[in-house]
Each structure stands twice: as structure tokens, then as C-alpha cells.
Amino acid sequence: MTAPSSAAPVPPQERRAETEFSSGVHVYEPHRAGLPKLKPYFRELWARRHFAITLAHTDMRAAHTATFFGQMWLIINPLLLALVYLLLVDVISGRPQGLWYFSHLLSGLFIFYFISGGMIQGSNIVVQEGGLIMNQAFPRLLLPLTSVYVAVRRFLPTLSILIVFHFLSGTPTTIDLFWLIPIFVEIVFFTAGLASFFAAVQVYFRDMSQFLPYFTRIWLYVSPVIFTVAQIKHKAKLAQLEWLNPLMPLLGNWTQVFAGEPVCRTGVAPSCKTIDHIQTVGVSYHYLAAGFAWAAVVFTIGALYYISRERDFAVRL
Amino acid sequence: MPSVFEDDLAISCQNVSITYRTTFEKIPTFKSAIVRLGRGERIVRLVPAVKDLSFDLYHGNVLGIIGANGAGKSTLLRALAGILPPTEGRILVNGKVSTLLSLGVGFDRRLTGRQNITLGGLASGLSRPEIKERAEKIIDFAELPEGFIDMPMRTYSAGMGGRLAFSVAVHLEPDILLIDEALSAGDAKFKEKAAAKMAELCGQARTIVLVSHGLGAILEMCNDAIWMDKGKLMMRGDPDDVADAYTDFLGVSRTARSTMEDV
Numbered sequence: 001m002t003a004p005s006s007a008a009p010v011p012p013q014e015r016r017a018e019t020e021f022s023s024g025v026h027v028y029e030p031h032r033a034g035l036p037k038l039k040p041y042f043r044e045l046w047a048r049r050h051f052a053i054t055l056a057h058t059d060m061r062a063a064h065t066a067t068f069f070g071q072m073w074l075i076i077n078p079l080l081l082a083l084v085y086l087l088l089v090d091v092i093s094g095r096p097q098g099l100w101y102f103s104h105l106l107s108g109l110f111i112f113y114f115i116s117g118g119m120i121q122g123s124n125i126v127v128q129e130g131g132l133i134m135n136q137a138f139p140r141l142l143l144p145l146t147s148v149y150v151a152v153r154r155f156l157p158t159l160s161i162l163i164v165f166h167f168l169s170g171t172p173t174t175i176d177l178f179w180l181i182p183i184f185v186e187i188v189f190f191t192a193g194l195a196s197f198f199a200a201v202q203v204y205f206r207d208m209s210q211f212l213p214y215f216t217r218i219w220l221y222v223s224p225v226i227f228t229v230a231q232i233k234h235k236a237k238l239a240q241l242e243w244l245n246p247l248m249p250l251l252g253n254w255t256q257v258f259a260g261e262p263v264c265r266t267g268v269a270p271s272c273k274t275i276d277h278i279q280t281v282g283v284s285y286h287y288l289a290a291g292f293a294w295a296a297v298v299f300t301i302g303a304l305y306y307i308s309r310e311r312d313f314a315v316r317l
Numbered sequence: 318m319p320s321v322f323e324d325d326l327a328i329s330c331q332n333v334s335i336t337y338r339t340t341f342e343k344i345p346t347f348k349s350a351i352v353r354l355g356r357g358e359r360i361v362r363l364v365p366a367v368k369d370l371s372f373d374l375y376h377g378n379v380l381g382i383i384g385a386n387g388a389g390k391s392t393l394l395r396a397l398a399g400i401l402p403p404t405e406g407r408i409l410v411n412g413k414v415s416t417l418l419s420l421g422v423g424f425d426r427r428l429t430g431r432q433n434i435t436l437g438g439l440a441s442g443l444s445r446p447e448i449k450e451r452a453e454k455i456i457d458f459a460e461l462p463e464g465f466i467d468m469p470m471r472t473y474s475a476g477m478g479g480r481l482a483f484s485v486a487v488h489l490e491p492d493i494l495l496i497d498e499a500l501s502a503g504d505a506k507f508k509e510k511a512a513a514k515m516a517e518l519c520g521q522a523r524t525i526v527l528v529s530h531g532l533g534a535i536l537e538m539c540n541d542a543i544w545m546d547k548g549k550l551m552m553r554g555d556p557d558d559v560a561d562a563y564t565d566f567l568g569v570s571r572t573a574r575s576t577m578e579d580v
Contacts, residue, residue, distance in 0.1 A: 028399055028408040044442070051439035058436070062427050135418045136440045137399040207347035311402045314395065315337050 035308050045139040052146045059150055078113065078158045082106045089226060100278055103162075103169035104259040108225035110158045111184075111254050112247070115191045116216040118151030122195025123202045123209055130317040140310035141303060144195040148188065162258070171260040171278045179283040183253050186288075189295040190250060193302030200306040203316050223247035224255055246294035249287035256281040326411055327493055327524040328374040328397060333406035335367040335392050335548075366392040368548040369406070374541070376412075376492070379515060379525045381535035381556055383563055384545035390528040393545070394418065394495050397526065412492025412524070415441065417482055426471040430461065430481055433470055437485045451488045458514070459484040460507070480507055487514050494518065497528045512538050532560045 064070050085105055090096050097105075122144040126133065129143055166173070202208045222241055224232055229252040232238045242248050260280045264272030338361050367389040374380050382390045395401040396408055398416045425433060434455055438448035456466050459481045461473075470478060486494060494515070515525050515538055529535055535542055535556055542559040544552045546566070552559050 024412070026399060026408075026410040026414075028396065028403055028410070030402060030404055030406075047442055048439065050445060051436065054432075054436055054439055058425055058428055058432075132440070134395070134400065135416060137414070137416075138440055138442075205347045205350060211347075314400050 035304065041139055041307065045141055048138055048142055051138070052142045052149060056146045056150045056153065060153060074154055074157045075161065078110050079161060081113065082109055085109060085226065098275060099165070100169045100171070100259065100262050100275060103165040103171060104228060104255055105226065106165055107162055107258040108223070108251055108255045110155065110162060111187060111251060112220055112223060112225050114151050114155040115187060115194070115247070117154065118148045118191040119194040119198060120209065120212050120216070121150060122147035123198035123212060126199045126203055126313055127206070127317065133313055133317060140313060141196060141306055144199040144306065145192060147195050148192045151191065152188065166258065169259065169278060172280050174280050176257055176280055176282055179257050180254065182288070183250065183257065183291065186291040186295040187250050187254070189299040190246060193295070193298035193300070195302070196306035197302035200309045203309070203313055219247065224252045228261065229256055230261065243290070246298065249290035250294065253284055253287040253291060257283050325376045325522070326373060327376045327378070328411070328526070329409040330370050330372050331407040333367060333370045333396065333403045333408055334365065335389070335396055335401060336404040337364040337366055365548055367396070370550050372543060372550065372553060374524060374526070376524050377519055377522045378541050379519055379527060379539045381539035381542040382526065382528045382545060383530070383532060383535055383542060383559065385567070386530065387547070388545040389548040390545055391418070391497055394497050394526065394528050398495050410493065413490070414493045414495060415486045415489040415491030417486040417494070417496045427469055429469055430466040430473070433481070434485055438489065441489050443489065455484045455488045458488065476504060483511055487518065491523065493524045493526070495526050498530070532563070536560055
């Protein structure tokens with residue numbers, strides 16, 4: 001038998017809770033689709049960040065425990081992926097691409113798979129963690145944010161590959177590279193918005209997770225990953241996408257700042273026959289602003305839609 | 318939310334109804350949604366799990382909720398925990414709630430018992446130092462066989478898992494503890510220990526709501542009882558009286574309700 005607990009209950013009049021997750025007086029009323037007060041909601045969310053991180057680490061550990069290479073897959077996977085796309089482009093274009101192109105392709109591909117990975121994992125997480133939802137009251141937005149956190153943790157090791165190819169490709173290393181940080185922050189918020197939105201949609205339409213991989217595949221082809229921003233702008237069919245595809249400003253800025261662009265000895269940039277040297281492309285402020293707008297809008301809509309629906313999840317699972 | 322609220326009132330249910338909206342298909346999909354849309358149909362079936370339920374409960378009591386499968390006991394408990402919103406009415410809950418529901422504490426079976434204690438504590442809003450401080454007490458109380466606390470929970474027996482879950486729930490120092498059938502897995506010795514712990518919590522002016530189909534636990538531990546049937550409150554009062562009425566009632570129409578699933 002343990003000793004009686006020393007903490008006496010706090011007199012109730014000293015506790016007035018603002019949300020259902022904290023102690024004090026809770027009021028539960030019918031509100032299937034309403035929004036709770038956002039300030040205390042996000043405060044409670046922040047208070048449980050360690051829970052989200054622990055949950056994320058559990059997931060990551062479990063994903064690779066049974067494999068021979070273990071955590072090394074975080075590096076092997078993206079490298080194999082890049083190899084597949086490099087071969088694909090070599091075959092389609094009919095001639096081998098240089099190191100510069102590989103550096104450009106990797107930078108775009110890794111960040112694209114960060115976005116799509118976070119989004120697809122996020123879309124499954126509410127259904128996957130149904131047990132937790134049925135048994136614990138906590139701000140449910142933690143779940144898709146956990147998926148995004150996992151995606152970030154998966155992405156970070158691949159940065160080492162990117163850095164290696166950045167130097168191999170001969171792209172000048174300048175102070176401009178620091179722009180990658182705000183661009184990445186934009187991309188993280190954008191991804192969190194998508195993950196939240198699709199996580200809520202998935203509860204109502206379980207087919208969503210089947211559609212998403214095809215949707216992301218098409219999205220990959222119309223984003224500046226395989227093509228450069230300059231190439232997309234020159235393709236009549238794709239040019240209109242510049243302001244319609246959120247990944248144009250987000251990924252465009254990322255790949256341009258990271259990989260720069262080639263100056264041709266022969267041929268026309270960026271698909272030179274022979275490359276003279278690589279020059280830096282400064283950050284595009286237009287793209288930075290557009291990326292910020294996309295991230296803000298998508299995160300706000302995604303998160304608010306999710307929060308407005310989260311009370312319904314327990315009934316729907 | 319302006320509300321007249323007495324300080325020693327723990328739970329107040331005011332005309333609470335909880336209705337599930339379910340579609341006929343078990344798993345909702347796009348295809349069926351599109352087909353339904355094409356036909357202009359709306360297949361929504363309403364399952365009234367709790368109907369117009371009102372009761373007040375003061376701190377320092379152990380309330381037992383009895384009833385047949387499908388009476389709405391678990392649904393009511395989830396609503397008290399803030400997991401399910403009521404469809405109508407209002408629920409006031411005064412204090413920090415800890416839940417021990419039928420599915421465990423949302424425990425991850427891939428993790429060790431010790432990691433699950435951390436996860437459960439973090440989920441309920443404790444900080445890491447607070448959890449660390451309680452971990453030893455939790456482990457001592459659960460009395461798992463030697464070494465099991467650092468093994469994955471999938472290696473635990475049902476009883477061991479139930480003991481750990483109970484131990485975590487009571488040591489989170491809740492003002493209100495909601496327990497759903499959680500003691501059914503424990504052996505007689507642990508049940509006795511659990512009962513003593515719950516009595517201790519009540520002594521500190523905390524409140525326990527215990528759901529069970531079994532009358533044994535209710536009669537042993539509760540000083541107040543509610544009998545629910547098909548979502549309605551049938552009787553509220555002394556556990557002995559309520560249990561008598563319930564068994565009389567079951568004797569009359571035992572077969573009629575035995576096929577329904579627990580909700």
C-alpha cells in the first residue's frame with residue numbers, strides 16, 4: 001500500500017478552466033461543428049508538446065526496428081528515390097544529366113517528399129490513433145502536428161546528402177543560403193495545414209488515403225522538382241500554374257536558392273549542352289511573399305477546419 | 318460561461334442526451350458518398366445512446382452506474398470525460414478528470430510499461446518531472462512481476478495491463494476518476510487493493526464514477542448508484558436498493574436486451 005497522496009485537492013473556486021483539457025470547471029455543451037476558444041486551445045496544445053514528441057519518436061522507432069539497416073533507411077530511402085528519378089530523366093531526355101541537375105533534383109525531391117510524407121501520414125493519423133482519441137481528452141490538433149514533426153525528423157538527415165551534392169555540383173556557397181530557413185518554415189506551416197485538413201477529411205471519407213498518393217504524384221510533375229522554375233515558365237502549358245500551384249513559390253525558391261542555375265557554354269540555360277559554371281540565384285521576394293501567403297492561408301484553413309471537426313471524431317471512429 | 322456552481326458539486330448532468338449519427342456502412346467511403354449523392358439519399362441513422370439524463374454528484378462520493386449492455390453507460394462516461402460532446406443538454410464537471418476507460422489509457426502496446434506511464438502522464442498534461450516523481454509509486458502499486466515494467470506492453474497479460482492502467486489513473490491525482498469496467502481483469506487481491514485506494518481518494522474529497530455490468534464491484538465500492546436502461550435513468554439511490562430493482566427488472570426481460578452491443 002502506498003502512502004496517502006500529499007497533494008490536497010485545490011479548492012474549486014480557485015480553478016476556473018477555459019477548456020475541457022485543463023483542471024477546473026468544465027462545461028460541455030452541444031457543439032459538433034463549433035470552434036473552441038482558440039487562445040486556451042493553443043495554450044493547452046503547447047503544454048502537451050512533449051506528449052506529441054514522445055508519440056512521434058515511438059512511431060519512428062517502430063517503423064524501422066525490424067529492418068537490417070534500421071535508422072539508416074532515413075538516408076537510404078531518399079537516395080534510392082533520387083536515383084530512380086535521375087534514371088527516369090536520363091531515359092526521357094535521352095542524355096545523361098550533370099551533377100548540377102542531380103543537386104537540383106535532390107533538393108526539390110527531398111523537400112517535396114517532406115511535404116507529401118507529412119500530408120499522407122497526417123491524413124491517416126486520426127484514424128490510426130483512434131484508441132487515443134476514444135480514451136483521452138486533449139487538443140486533437142496535436143495528432144497531425146505530430147505527423148509533421150515526424151516528417152521534419154525524417155527530412156533533417158537528408159540535408160547531409162543535399163550538402164554533399166551542393167559542394168560536388170560547384171554551386172557557389174553564399175550567405176543567400178540562409179534564406180532556406182524562412183522558406184523551410186513556410187513549407188512546414190503549409191504542410192501542417194494540409195496534414196490537418198486531410199486528417200479531418202479522412203475521418204469522413206476513408207478513401208482519401210487511397211487517392212492522395214496519385215494526387216501527390218501529379219503534383220510532383222507540375223512543381224519545380226524535375227523541371228526548374230525557368231523551364232516551367234517557358235512551357236506554355238505549365239506557365240499558368242505559377243500562381244496556382246503553391247509549390248511553385250515554395251519549392252521554386254527552395255531549389256533556386258539551394259542549387260542556383262547553370263550558365264551555358266553551349267546551349268540555352270537551364271538545359272545546357274555544356275555548362276560553363278553555376279551561378280547563384282538570389283531569393284525571390286515575390287516567391288517569398290507568395291509562399292508566406294500560401295502557408296498562412298493553408299495552415300489557417302486546415303487547422304481551423306480540423307479544430308471545428310475534432311469533437312465529432314470520437315463519434316465517427 | 319456563467320453558471321451557478323456549488324464548490325463541492327463534482328458533476329452535474331442537465332438533461333443530457335447523446336445521439337450518435339451513424340451511416341449504414343460501417344466504414345464511410347467516397348464511393349458510397351457519391352452513390353448516395355447521385356441518388357439524393359441521406360443515410361443517417363440516429364442511435365440515441367443517452368436520453369434526457371439529469372443528475373448531480375457531490376465530491377467525496379463513489380457513484381456506480383449499472384445497466385445492461387447498450388444502456389449507454391460507457392457513452393455517458395466518455396461525455397463526462399469530455400471526449401464525446403452531448404447532443405443536447407449540459408454537463409458541468411468540476412475538477413481534473415482522469416479516465417480509465419475500457420480500451421486502456423490509450424496505451425501503445427509497442428512501448429514498455431515505463432514508457433507508457435510517461436506517455437499517459439504527458440497526455441493528461443503532466444510535465445516530465447511530475448511524471449518521474451510519480452513513476453515509482455505507480456510501478457509499486459501495479460505490482461507487476463519482476464522485470465515486466467521494462468518490457469513492451471504487448472507481452473503483458475490482460476490483468477497486468479489493467480493493473481498498470483489503474484495505477485496510472487489513480488496516481489495522476491485526479492479530482493474525478495472515471496472507471497469503465499477496468500477492474501474486471503484484476504485478480505481478487507488487486508481488486509481489494511484498488512478498492513482501498515479508491516476509498517482513500519474519496520477520503521480526500523475526490524470523486525469516482527464506476528461503470529460495471531457486474532453488481533459485485535458496485536455493491537462493494539459505491540455509496541451511490543444509478544441504473545440506466547436504453548439510455549434512460551431508471552433509478553438513483555442506495556446501491557443495494559438500485560441493485561435489487563435492477564435484478565428484479567432483469568428477471569423479467571433478460572433475453573430482450575442481451576443481443577445489443579455495448580455502446
